[in-house]
Amino acid sequence: MMDLIDIQNLEIAFGGGQVRAVRGVSFSLGQEKLGIVGESGSGKSTVGRAIMKLLPPTAIVNAERMRFRDVDLLKATEKTMMTIRGRRIGLILQDPKYSLNPVMRIGEQIAETYRFHHPRTSRAKTWQQALDMLEAVQIRDPERVARLYPHEISGGMGQRAMIAMMLIAEPEVLIADEPTSALDVTVRLEILALLDELVLRRNLGLIFISHDLNLIRNFCDRVLIMYAGRVVEVLEARDLDKARHPYTQGLLASLPTIEDPPARLPILKRDPAWLEEFALEPAR
Amino acid sequence: MIKIDNLTVRFGPGQRPVVRDVSFAIEKGTAFGLVGESGCGKSTVLRALSGLNANYDGRIELHGETLNQQRSRPFFRRVQMVFQDPYGSLHPRKTIRSQLKEPLRNQGLDTNSVDMNAVLRSVGLDPALSYRFPHQLSGGQRQRVAIARALMLDPDVLLLDEPTSALDVSVQAEILNLLQDLRTNRGLTYLLVSHDLAVVSHMCSRVAIMEAGEIVEQVDVGALRKGAVEHPYSQRLLRASSLYGRA
Amino acid sequence: MTISSEHADSVNTGGLRNWLLAPEPRGWFQSSAQQIHQGWRKFSLHPLGLAGLAIIVVLIVVALAAPLLTSYDPIVQDMAGRLAPPSASHWLGTDNFGRDVFSRVIYGARTTLYIIMLVTVIVAPLGLLIGTVSGYFGGIVDEVLMRVTDIFLSFPGLVLALGFAAALGPGITNAIIAISLTAWPPIARLARAETLSLRKADYIAAVRLQGATSIAIITRHILPMCIPSVIVRVTLNMAGIIITAAGLGFLGLGAQPPWPEWGSMAASGREFMLDSPWVIAAPGIAIALVSLAFNLVGDALRDVLDPRGSE
Numbered sequence: 001m002m003d004l005i006d007i008q009n010l011e012i013a014f015g016g017g018q019v020r021a022v023r024g025v026s027f028s029l030g031q032e033k034l035g036i037v038g039e040s041g042s043g044k045s046t047v048g049r050a051i052m053k054l055l056p057p058t059a060i061v062n063a064e065r066m067r068f069r070d071v072d073l074l075k076a077t078e079k080t081m082m083t084i085r086g087r088r089i090g091l092i093l094q095d096p097k098y099s100l101n102p103v104m105r106i107g108e109q110i111a112e113t114y115r116f117h118h119p120r121t122s123r124a125k126t127w128q129q130a131l132d133m134l135e136a137v138q139i140r141d142p143e144r145v146a147r148l149y150p151h152e153i154s155g156g157m158g159q160r161a162m163i164a165m166m167l168i169a170e171p172e173v174l175i176a177d178e179p180t181s182a183l184d185v186t187v188r189l190e191i192l193a194l195l196d197e198l199v200l201r202r203n204l205g206l207i208f209i210s211h212d213l214n215l216i217r218n219f220c221d222r223v224l225i226m227y228a229g230r231v232v233e234v235l236e237a238r239d240l241d242k243a244r245h246p247y248t249q250g251l252l253a254s255l256p257t258i259e260d261p262p263a264r265l266p267i268l269k270r271d272p273a274w275l276e277e278f279a280l281e282p283a284r
Numbered sequence: 285m286i287k288i289d290n291l292t293v294r295f296g297p298g299q300r301p302v303v304r305d306v307s308f309a310i311e312k313g314t315a316f317g318l319v320g321e322s323g324c325g326k327s328t329v330l331r332a333l334s335g336l337n338a339n340y341d342g343r344i345e346l347h348g349e350t351l352n353q354q355r356s357r358p359f360f361r362r363v364q365m366v367f368q369d370p371y372g373s374l375h376p377r378k379t380i381r382s383q384l385k386e387p388l389r390n391q392g393l394d395t396n397s398v399d400m401n402a403v404l405r406s407v408g409l410d411p412a413l414s415y416r417f418p419h420q421l422s423g424g425q426r427q428r429v430a431i432a433r434a435l436m437l438d439p440d441v442l443l444l445d446e447p448t449s450a451l452d453v454s455v456q457a458e459i460l461n462l463l464q465d466l467r468t469n470r471g472l473t474y475l476l477v478s479h480d481l482a483v484v485s486h487m488c489s490r491v492a493i494m495e496a497g498e499i500v501e502q503v504d505v506g507a508l509r510k511g512a513v514e515h516p517y518s519q520r521l522l523r524a525s526s527l528y529g530r531a
Numbered sequence: 532m533t534i535s536s537e538h539a540d541s542v543n544t545g546g547l548r549n550w551l552l553a554p555e556p557r558g559w560f561q562s563s564a565q566q567i568h569q570g571w572r573k574f575s576l577h578p579l580g581l582a583g584l585a586i587i588v589v590l591i592v593v594a595l596a597a598p599l600l601t602s603y604d605p606i607v608q609d610m611a612g613r614l615a616p617p618s619a620s621h622w623l624g625t626d627n628f629g630r631d632v633f634s635r636v637i638y639g640a641r642t643t644l645y646i647i648m649l650v651t652v653i654v655a656p657l658g659l660l661i662g663t664v665s666g667y668f669g670g671i672v673d674e675v676l677m678r679v680t681d682i683f684l685s686f687p688g689l690v691l692a693l694g695f696a697a698a699l700g701p702g703i704t705n706a707i708i709a710i711s712l713t714a715w716p717p718i719a720r721l722a723r724a725e726t727l728s729l730r731k732a733d734y735i736a737a738v739r740l741q742g743a744t745s746i747a748i749i750t751r752h753i754l755p756m757c758i759p760s761v762i763v764r765v766t767l768n769m770a771g772i773i774i775t776a777a778g779l780g781f782l783g784l785g786a787q788p789p790w791p792e793w794g795s796m797a798a799s800g801r802e803f804m805l806d807s808p809w810v811i812a813a814p815g816i817a818i819a820l821v822s823l824a825f826n827l828v829g830d831a832l833r834d835v836l837d838p839r840g841s842e
Contacts, residue, residue, distance in 0.1 A: 039452035040423075155322075184321035185479065185524045211452065254457035256486035258526060259509050264464070265457035265486070336736055357742040365740055373733040377755050379562055390741040412555040415562040420554075433737065 004173050004205040005029040005051065008065035012046055012229075017060055021046045023229040029173065033199060033206045035220035035237065037213050037251075043229040044209045048175045051207075052091055053081050068173070087117055090166030094178040096158025100150040106161050107146025110134070110168055117169045133164040138194055156187035160194065167198060173205045181210070192219050213240075213251055225251070228275050247274055285312035285473045286333070286441065291342035293328050303328050304497040306342075310490075312440075315467060315474035317488035317505075319481055319521070325497040326477045330443050333475065334365045346441070361391065364434040368446040370426035374418040380404075380429055381414040387436040398436065407432040408462060424455035431462065435470075442467075444476045448483060460486060481525040485509055493518045573835045580831020586824035594640040603631035605638040606789045614807045624809040627799065628789075632813050635791040639814065642792045643821065646707055646776045647769060653711040654718055655765055659757060661715075662722025663749050667730055677723070684716040688771065689778050696784040703786040706779045710772055721764050725757045759836035766829035770822035777818050793818050 005028060012022035022043040027034070038044040049055050051066070051073065066073040068089065071080065085091075093099045101109055110130035115121060121129075127146075134142035137160040150158060159179060166174065176195070180188040196219070199206045210216055216223055217240045225233040225248045233245040243249050250268035286309065293303040303325040310316040318326045331337040333344060335355035344351045346362065367373035375383055384403060385395040401411035407428040418426055427447065434442060447463070448456040460483065467474055478484050484491055485508055492502045493515070501515040511526075513519055556562040574580060593600065603621075609629030617624040623632035665676040683691070695709035729735060730753070738752055779785040780794025788795060793814040800811030 039454065185481075186321065186520055189524050213453065251453060254454050256457075256460065256482040258482050258485045258522070259511075264461050267458055267461070268454035334740060336739065360740055360742045365737070367733040367737065369733060373737055375734045375738075375752060375756075379559065382559075386738060386743075387741040390738065390743040390747065410555075412557075415556040415558060417562070417566070430737075437741070 003028040003030055003067075004069060005207075006065055006067045007047075007051075008063060010047065010050065010063040010066060011061070012043070012050055012055070013060045014056075014058065016058075021229055022050070025226070025229075025231050027224055027231065027234065029205045029207060031203050031205050032222060033196075033208060033220040035216035035223045036207060036209045036226060037211065037216050037223060038226035039211055041228070042226040044211075044226050045177050047226075048091070048177050048207060048209050051175060052085050052089060053078075054085075054091075086113070086166070086171075087169045088171050089173045089175065090169065090171040092159070092162050092166055092174065092176040092179045095182045096150065096155060096162050097182075099162055100158060100165075102150050105147055105149055106153065107131070107134070110146075110161070110165050113165050114168045129168060130164075133168045134161070136167070136198070137161070137164045138190075139164075154187075155183050156191060159183060159191050163191075163194065163198070167202070170202070171204065173207070174199070175207045175209070177209045178211070179208075180215070181212070188215070195219075214255065230275070232274060245274075246271065285347060286310040286316075286475065287343075287345040288329070288333070289343040289345075291329060291332060291340055291344065293325070293332055293337065293340045302497055303332070303340075306494075306497075306499050308492050308499065308502060310473055310475060312347075312473055313467075313471050314490065315476055315488040317484035317491040318475065318477045318494060319479065319484050319491055320494035321479055321521075323496075324494040326494050327445055329494075330365070330445050330475065330477050334363065334443050335359060336365075357391065360439075361437045362439050363441040363443065364437060364439040365443040365445065366427075366430050366434050366447050369450050370423045370430060371418075371450070373430050374426055376418055379415050379417060380421070383429070384433055384436060387433060391437060403432050403436065406435075407466075408458070422455075423451050424458060427451060427455075427459055428462065431459075431466070435466070439472075441473045441475070444474060446478050447476075449478070449480070456483075463487065481508070481522065493521065570835050574831055577831035577834065579827045583824040583827030583831070586820060587828060590640055590821055590824070591644065593637055594644045597634075597637045597641060600637055601631065601634040603634040605630060605634040605791045614803060614810070616807070617809055623813045624807070626796070626810045627803060627807075630789075632796075632809060635796060636793070636813050636817050639791040639793045639796060639817070642703070642786050642790065643773060643776070643817075646703070646710070647772065649707045650711050650714060650772050651765055651769075653707075654715045655761055657711075658715045658718025659722050659754060659761055662719040662724075663726045663753050663757060665719070666723040666726025667745065667749050667753060673723075676719075680716045680719050683712065684720075686713070688713040689775055692775055692779060693782070693784065696779055701784045701787060703790075703792075706776060706785040709779070709784075710775050713775070714768060714772060717768065718761055718764060721760060722757045725760060726753055729753050729756050763829055763833045763837050766825055766832055769825035769829070773818060773822050773825070 007028070008026045010022055010025040011020070013020045025043070025047055036044045036047065046055070050061055051068070053073065053076070055061065061074070063074055068084065071084065076084070100106070104112070107127065107130045110133055111126040114126045114129045131142045131146055134146060139145050139157060139160055145153065145157065145161075150161075153161070179195075180191050183191060192215070195206065198204065208216060208220055217237050220237045223235055223237050223240060224231050225245065227247050233243060233248050235243060240248070240252065243252065247268070247270075250266070253266045254268050256265060288309070289307050291303055291306040292301050294301045306325075306329055308316070318329060320326045328337070332340045338353040340353065346359075351359065381400055384400060388395045388398065400414060404411045404414065409425060409428050409432070413421065413425070418429075421429070444463070448459050451459060463474070464487065466472060474487070476484060476487055485505055489505055490502065491505055491508055492499045493513075494500065495517045501513060501518045503513060507513065508522070511522060513522055550561065551565055551568045553561070553565075556565055607630065609625070611629065612625055613627055613629040615621055615625045621631050621633065623636065626632055626635065661676055661680065665673045691713045692706075692709040695712055696706055699705040699708065735748060735752060738748055776785060777794030777797065780792045781798040783795065783798070785794055786792035796814040797811050797818070800807075800814070803810050
């Protein structure tokens with residue numbers, strides 16, 4: 001099976017079926033960087049969480065197929081998911097302030113993750129693993145940083161620590177939900193370069209969820225555009241300029257640019273027909 | 285219109301200044317951009333100018349008149365602010381209409397003297413939304429209400445603190461267009477604070493770049509667009525932001 | 532926009548429902564009615580809260596309609612029929628003075644209601660005022676007000692109430708004052724905590740930038756935000772207030788005999804507990820039931836008014 005993740009016709013509803021957050025989403029993930037772009041309410045984060053089965057128990061999840069390698073995620077029990085979450089599929093969230101434990105030192109949290117997946121390892125070895133991982137995410141002074149608490153480090157370092165924590169279990173897939181949105185522009189580039197290198201070196205599949213179209217077009221290999229719970233277009237990142245769906249075109253047009261701003265930004269007119277159409281695939 | 289000389293702000297005596305020796309001037313009717321990353325002090329400059337923070341050293345002039353650190357009531361009829369978070373800048377338990385009347389109430393003006401429907405229409409909102417509460421509006425609609433509220437007292441100057449950072453891209457475009465139109469139609473002066481160089485380049489005629497509490501460079505927007513910046517930080521910022529431009 | 536597929540029973544209810552669910556309210560009255568309606572719908576998702584509310588409604592109805600519900604006078608004695616067990620003529624039996632226990636419980640509900648209402652009317656505004664002023668101004672005002680609050684907080688409620696009641700003399704009015712003096716500090720603390728976080732909000736900054744005075748900000752902007760959590764807290768504390776009142780009554784410091792009050796009824800029923808348990812059981816169950824009801828309503832109210840994790 002070439003694909004790491006294969007999803008066919010995913011439907012997710014909340015509130016007893018009243019709110020259809022995800023409607024008929026299908027895609028597959030290989031060893032590539034796949035971007036999922038959408039505005040708020042498009043359902044992109046819900047898809048990410050559905051893969052990890054992290055949705056609230058009141059969510060109604062249906063699909064023709066939702067597989068991770070040979071594991072049927074739909075039928076997987078909680079026990080199975082616990083061997084997958086954090087171990088075979090990692091999740092990086094937006095703000096390290098909220099995803100790192102504030103009362104544990106950075107090094108301890110990473111070491112704890114390692115110990116969780118490799119029990120009965122000596123303290124010294126887990127600490128060394130944590131330090132090695134901090135170095136792999138390009139933190140210059142791992143011994144010092146490992147002893148710091150999350151509130152003592154910057155946002156960029158926090159995200160690197162988060163990535164270290166997720167990668168130490170050596171996952172096969174990484175899901176990143178707005179991992180750089182809370183970071184400054186210059187730091188963002190560094191984190192993206194880091195993710196790029198790690199994905200390449202470790203042969204990972206990466207799902208990058210973001211609202212930032214510009215970021216995704218420059219970073220990812222393939223892009224999924226989501227609107228109101230549906231995928232409206234799928235294309236190669238380098239082909240974004242040739243987007244055919246009016247929503248994608250509208251999104252691209254409404255972005256202000258530094259070099260050449262128009263006098264007025266074109267307004268995106270939402271066509272209710274977009275709620276029902278099928279996705280536009282790249283012409284083969 | 286606005287002149288700031290050697291503004292320095294410290295949070296507490298003996299602390300390192302968050303804003304250090306900042307000076308710039310804004311011409312009447314223009315939009316001035318203040319750009320920088322988080323922690324550079326740009327919002328602090330805005331708050332000092334608005335009167336929310338009275339503890340500063342240096343001089344702030346409005347239309348040639350030096351301002352006291354404690355602003356007087358009439359000042360607020362000339363300078364108003366639009367905040368970043370549309371979810372936090374409106375009172376959760378008051379109707380839209382009530383919040384729009386609030387500036388009039390606080391200035392001792394007759395709350396019936398203004399046509400509320402016209403006010404809502406001027407920011408692109410349907411007057412039927414008057415009696416809704418903020419949680420019944422979308423982010424873009426809330427920001428429009430915030431802009432309408434800021435304009436109730438007919439100010440000359442609008443201070444804009446990252447007005448579109450919390451909004452979706454398509455909504456951002458609408459709000460930026462609205463702000464452009466309002467400025468041209470009413471002859472307003474803007475001070476726009478943002479971390480997004482593209483937004484600033486779109487809206488402003490002159491830009492100051494801040495790092496660690498200081499202004500490292502001031503340029504006209506034409507120079508910014510051509511990439512003709514000199515300070516190494518400006519170049520880094522521009523390079524990082526440009527990587528998001530059209531391929 | 533599609534209309535929800537609810538059956539309109541008649542033109543009237545259909546109209547009311549549409550009015551309450553209209554997306555664009557046309558006036559302040561409609562807008563407020565809609566918010567209350569939304570709140571009620573949320574509240575009615577809690578079966579236990581509804582049960583508690585039902586009990587409280589029964590309490591109010593019973594207290595108001597007392598003369599209609601019983602023909603026995605709660606005060607008139609009948610030594611011949613003392614300590615009679617529950618029967619068809621005396622539903623809950625009679626006490627040691629021959630008075631009908633059922634009537635005394637019902638008239639005692641009036642006393643309980645009276646105490647609850649007065650305490651709330653004193654404690655809520657006082658706590659809100661002190662808390663918001665303290666939290667908004669900070670500095671020396673905050674220090675002074677909070678130290679005063681601390682002093683009142685440092686005494687156990689019942690003991691302090693006892694002390695005040697003993698100093699002021701027995702009687703229901705003094706009991707109410709005594710209870711109020713011990714019940715306000717947590718409200719003040721709560722209001723202060725809310726104010727401390729609210730005052731940093733952008734919408735408060737916006738109002739300051741309109742030239743609003745501090746008083747205007749506190750009364751028109753901060754108070755409305757504190758009221759929901761205060762309502763919840765007062766409701767939850769009600770059980771404690773009822774029990775403190777009963778405790779004072781039990782010790783003879785509340786409503787004075789012969790007027791029925793659940794606490795003093797329980798006290799006088801103590802002696803006969805083994806032979807005539809109904810004398811103490813009836814008021815005891817009444818106290819427990821009403822306290823429970825307030826706790827249940829308070830919990831449900833908290834989900835409706837003060838949801839921290841719902842947005």
